[in-house]
Amino acid sequence: MNRNKKLKRPVASFIVLTNVIFWPLFxxxxxVKLLGFPTWVFDVIRCLSAWSSTFAFAILFPKIYPGQSFLHFVKQKFKNRLNGSVIFSVLTIQVVIFxxxxxxxxxxHQTDSIFTISSWVIxxxxxxxxxxxxxxxxxxxxxxxxxxxxxxxxxALVASIIIGFWWGLWHLPIWLTTGFMGMDLLQYSGFFMIAIIATSIIxxxxxxxxxNLIIPIIIHQFFNFFIGLVNGHLVDLMMYNAILYSVAALLLIIINPKNALYKTKSIKS
Structure with missing residues (x-):
């Protein structure tokens, strides 16, 4: 048997294994929450569950890229020099949305206090x-x-929509723990999927x-960070994000369709 045989459907295998790892961790x-463990234990386990996609990719890596180094692959994702105008653009978009x-x-007038956090330390x-x-x-x-x-x-547009869809569905267990039921759960899930696909396009x-992988990390970080700062009804907050990030994604498609979204690039793994 050829141990270096390449995986035929690497992305599908990655998505399946990511969920297989995530569900037990979640x-x-x-x-941990129900049994009353200390907060730091809860935070550590939750952090580990969020890394399920990295764990899945690391496990599959030898079959996806036979003979290559996983560490070298990771380093390559951060080697390109960061473009200041790109960072400025993504931060501006997200600050404006916020x-x-x-x-x-x-x-x-949904709440007495508009922010969920008031202490700089917290x-x-x-x-x-x-x-x-x-x-x-x-x-x-x-x-x-x-x-x-x-x-x-x-x-890139089609690829981002595909990834956005499956990345969104990966959050399914989280939807089921929001406490929403019936129409509220359907609305939250729908707006979440729209927001996540729009963010994936951006x-x-x-x-x-x-x-440079820092770019999607920044976008992801501020999407999560900003929505957690606002003290409002979560369904409404997700609706606002769905609408505004969709507008931003549409503008990006209109402004830079060739280089950013429609052109299939020659990409080195």
Whole structure:
């Protein structure tokens, strides 16, 4: 038997294994919460569950890229020089969206306090906890591998929609723990999927312009971070994000369709 035989459907295998790893870890998160373990234990297990895509990719790596070094692959994803204009653009887009959402929440008088966090110490902790339990653990697999692998066959736009769909469904267990039921759960799930696919399109566009994994990590980080700062009804917040990120994705398609979204690039793994 040829031990270096290459995996035939690497992206599909990655998606399946990511979910196989994630579900038990997520159940463990729930068990830790119910059994009253210390907060730090809960945070560690939750962080590990967020890294399920990285674990899955690392396990499959020898079959996806036989003879290559996993560590070298990871280093390559960060080797390109960061483009200041790209970072400025993605931060501007997300800050503008955040400000619009803040104004909508304030106008609706949904809560007495507009922010969920008031202490700078807690804010800093929340920022880095969010970074560890989301963007750093997810982006190597979903964007660093799966997105670029699909772009060998599909346009960036199609690849980003495919990845956005499966990345969104990967969050299914989280939807079921929101406490929503009936129409609220359907609305939250629908808006979540729209927002996540729109964000995936934005990630693909800017990642293709500046192929450094820091770019999708930044976009992912501030998507999560900003939505967690606003004290409002979660369904409404997700609706606002779905609408505004979709508008941003559409503008990106209109402004830079050739280089960012439609052109299938020649990508080195």
């Amino acid at each position: 159940c463990l998160v729930g068990a 400000i619009i959402i803040l104004s909508l929440v304030m106008n609706n 804010l800093s902790y929340y920022f880095f906890r969010n970074l560890l339990s989301g963007p750093l653990g997810e982006e190597l697999g979903w964007r660093g591998f799966a997105l670029l692998e699909l772009q060998k066959k599909y346009s 990630m693909a566009g800017f990642y293709n312009i500046n192929q």
